[in-house]
Amino acid sequence: MTDHPRRATRALLSVSDKSGLIEFARALSGHGVELVSTGGTAKAIAAAGLKVKDVSELTGFPEMMDGRVKTLHPKVHGGLLAIRDNAEHARSMKDHGIAPIDLLVVNLYPFEATVDKGAGFEECIENIDIGGPAMIRAAAKNHDDVAVVVEAQDYQAVLDELAANKGATTLTLRRRLAAKAYARTAAYDAAISNWFALQLKTDAPDFRAFGGRLIQALRYGENPHQNAAFYRTPDKRLGVATARQLQGRELSYNNINDTDAAYECIAEFDPARTAACVIVKHANPCGVAEGADLVTAYRRALACDSTSAYGGIVAVNRTLDADAARAITEIFTEVIIAPEATEEAIAIVAARRNLRLLLAGGLPDPRASGLTAKTVAGGLLVQSRDNAVVDDMTLKVATKRAPTEAELHDLKFAFRVAKHVKSNTIIYAKDLATVGIGAGQMSRVDSARIAARKAQDAANELKLAEPLTRGSVVASDAFFPFADGMLACIEAGATAVIQPGGSVRDDEVIKAADDHGIAMVLTGVRHFRH
Template sequence: MTDRIPLRRALISVSDKEGLVDFARALAARGVELLSTGGTAKALREAGLTVRDVAEITGFPEMMDGRVKTLHPAVHGGLLALRDNQDHRAAMETHGIGAIDLLAVNLYPFETTVAKGAAYDDCVENIDIGGPAMIRAAAKNHAYVTTIVDVQDYAALLAELDAGDGATSLPFRQRMAQAAYARTAAYDAAVSSWMAGAIGETTPRRRAFAGTLAQPLRYGENPHQSAAFYTDGSGRPGVATARQWQGKELSYNNINDTDAAFELVAEFAPADGPAVAIIKHANPCGVARADTLESAYRRAFDCDRTSAFGGIIALNRTLDEATARAITEIFTEVVIAPDADDAARAVFAAKKNLRLLTTGGLPDARAGGLTFRQVAGGFLVQDRDNGHVTRADLRVVTRRQPTEAELADLMFAWTVAKHVKSNAIVYARDLATVGIGAGQMSRVDSTRIGRRKSEDMAEALGLSAPLTEGAAVASDAFFPFADGIEALAAAGARAVIQPGGSMRDDEVIAAADRLGLAMVFTGQRHFRH
C-alpha cells in the first residue's frame, strides 16, 4: 500500500450542513476539485465555491426524488479503482472515470426522524441508500481513498493535509475507514431495530446494537480493565445526556451507579412530591419521599448512614440550597437531578471533587425499550422492566387488612424493591426505607440483613427500637417457605407485599395470619440480577 496519497478530487454529499462551507472552502484553497450533489452543491455554490454536479460526471440527472443519483460506475469506479492496478487504470481511461481521493458523506437523518415519532413511510424515506454504498466503497479502498463521515473529523483531515503537504497518510485513512464502517453499522442497526419494532418482531433472527463514543474512561470496574462510555442516541434523560457542572471525570462505576440511582428516583413523579435515592454499588442504601427535598434526603440518609458515605444521590426535583448543604455534610461521589438552582451550585462549588449532573428531566419509568447483557458466546436481550402495579392490582390474602398508612408504605417499598438486587427485601415506614437486604442467595438472609442494618441505625440515632418495628416490607419475589415471614415478624414488620405464586403460598399465608401480619399479592415479580 502507498502511504501518502495526494488529495486532488473530493466528492461531498452531506445531510448535516454544519461546517460544510468552511470545510469545502479549505479544500478548494488547497487546490482540491469539488464534486457534489443536490442540496450540498447548492449550498456550496451559494457560498461562491466552484462545484461540479455528480450528474455531470455520470451523465444522468438525479431521479426518483433523489433516490438515484450516485449509484453509477462513474462514481463507484472512481472510489473503488486500485490506482496501481493496470487493468483498473485502463478501465478508468476507457470509460472516462476520474479518481476520487476523498469522500465526505453523512447520512440521511434516520435516527432523528425516528426519535421525532415520524410515520412509517417518513422513516422509510429517510433510509439512506447511496450514502452507505459510497461510504463502504471508499472505506474498502482506503489504500487510496480517504473517507469522512463525521463533521467533527473535518478539522482532523485539514490538519492531516497540512502536515502531509496536501496528502493523507495510510494510518489516517485506516482510522477514517474504521470510523466509516462503524457509522454504517450503527445506521443499519438503527434501521433494523426500528423496523423490528414497527412490524412487531420481538425476536428477530439477528440483533444489532450500536453506540457513539461519549468518552474514554480511565479504567473499568477495576484498574486493570480498559473501558469507554458510549451513548445509544435514544435521548433518554440520564447520565448519558447530563451536563456535568463540576468535579473530576466520571468513572465506569460512577456511571453505572448514577444510572441506577436516577432510574430509581424517576419512579416517583415530581408532582407527587420530592424523592431522593442514595445508591452504593448499584443498590439503594436509602430512599425516601417527604414534603421537601432536604427532608427526603435526610430520611434516606438515616436508613444507612455508613453505606451512604461515598455514594450516589439522585433527586426527582431541582436541587435547592438547603438540600445541597445537607448533602455536603458528608463525602458524596455524584449528585444527579433534573436541575439545580444557582444557590445549590454555589454550595457545591466549594466541593471540587463532588460531581454535579443535571439532565433537564426524568426518564419515563413506564417507557419501553430493550436491555442487553453479554454472556459467553452471545447476548441476553429483554424488555426494560417497566412493570408497575396500582392499588387496584393488589390482592389481600390474609385475614388482617392493611391500613391506609401500611398500603402507602407497601407501595413505596414495592417500588424500591424493583431496583434492589435479588434476593431483595425492603423495609419501609412513613415513605422511607428503614432497612434493605440485597443480593443474597437466601431470601431469609436478605430479611435478616435488612433488620440488622435497621438495628445498627437505631443504635447510631439513639432510638429505643429499630424502625423495622411496625414497618411494611416488600419482597421482589415470592417467599418459598414460611421462614421468611417468620423472620419479618421477628423484625417487627406488620405488613408484607410480594408477588405470590409459590407452591407453598398457603403455608406462607397461614404463617402471616398466625403472626398477625397483613399480606398482599401483586402477581408481578421484579428480579434484578
C-alpha cells in the same frame, strides 16, 4: 505499515449536516482539490462562490426518483473502489471514462433524529440513506487510496494532513477514518433494524444489533486493569447518558453505573406527588425516602444507612435547591443527579470541587418501553425494560387482615424500591422511608436478616430504643418459596407484606401470615434484578 501518502485531487461531498461544510470546501479548493457534490450540498457550496461540479455531470445521469438515485453509478463507485496501482483497474477506468475520487465526505440522512422527533412511518423510511452507506463502505474498503469522512469533527484532521503533506493524506489517517466509517454505518443500520423490529412488534428478530456514539473514553472499567468507554444509544432516555455535567471530576465506569441505578430508581417517584431522594452505593439503593421537600427526603434516606451512604450517589426527583445541596454536601458524595438545580444550589455544590453535579433535564418515564442488554460468553441477552409500576398493579389481599391505609402506602413505596435492588431483595419501610435493605443474597432469609441487622445498626447510631423495623412493612421482589423468609421479617417487627405470590407454597406462607396477624398483598408481578 508503510505510511504512503495519497494526493487528494477530487472530492465528493454529500452531507445532511452542513456544519463547517463551506469552510472545509473552501480549504479543499485552496489545496487544488476538485469539488463534486449532490443536491443541497452542491447548492450550498455554489452559493458560497466556490466552483463545484454536480454529481450528474460526473455520471451523465440526472438525479431521479426524488433523489433516491443519484450516486448509485459505476462512475461514482468505480472512482472510489479502483485500486490506483492496479493496471487492470487503471485500464477499466480509462476505457469507461471513470475519474478517481480520492476523498469522500458523507454524513448520512438523519434517520435517528427523525425517529427521535416522533415522525411517522413514511417519513422515517424516506430518511433511510442508501447511496450514502454504499459510498462510505466502498471508500472505506479502498482506504489504501481513498480517505472517507463521516463527521464534521474530522474535517480539521484531513486539512492538517493536506497542509503537512503537500495535498496528500497518510495511510494512518485513512485507516483510522475507515474504521470509524464502518462503525458509523453499523450503528446506523442497527438503529434502522431496531426501529423496524419495534414497528413490526417483533420481540426476537433473527438478527439483533446495537450501536452507539462515543460519549467519553473512560480511565478504566470496574477495575483498573479493564479498559472501558461510554456510548450514547439512539434511545434518548433521560438520565446519565444525556445529562449535563456542571462540575467535578470525569465520571468513572462505576460512577456511571451507580448514577444510572440511582436515577432509574428515583424516576419511580412522581415529583408532582412528592419530593424523593435515592442514595445508591455499588448499584444498590442504601436509602430511599419521600418527604415534604428534598432536604427532608434526603435526611430520611440517609438515616437508613449513613455508613454505606458515604461516597455514594444521590438522586433527587425535583430541582435541587439550596437546602438540599447543603445537606448533601455535609458528607462525602461522589455524584448528585437531579432534573435541574437552582443557581444557589449550583454555587453550594461548586464548593466541593471533586463532587460531580449532573442535570438530566427531566426524569425518565418508568413506564416507557425499551430494551436492555447484557453480554454472556459468546452471546447477548436482550429483554424489554422492566416498566411495571406498582400503581398500575391490581393488589390482591391474601390474608384475613387487610393492610391499613398507612400500611398500604408504605407497601407500595417499598415495592417501588424493591424493583431497583439486586435480587434476592427484602425492603423494610416505614412512613415512606426505607429502614432496612437486604440486597443480592442467595437466600431470601439472609436478605431479611441482613436488612434487619442494618436497621438495628441505624437504630444504634441514632440512639433509638428499638429499630424502625418495629411496626414497618416489608417488600419482597419475588415470592417467598417457604414461610421462613417471611417469618424472619415478622421477627424483625414487620406488620404487613407485599410480594408477587406464585409459589407452590403460597398457602403455607399465607397461613403463617394469618397465624401472626399480619396483612399480606400479592402483586402478581415479580421484580428480579440480577
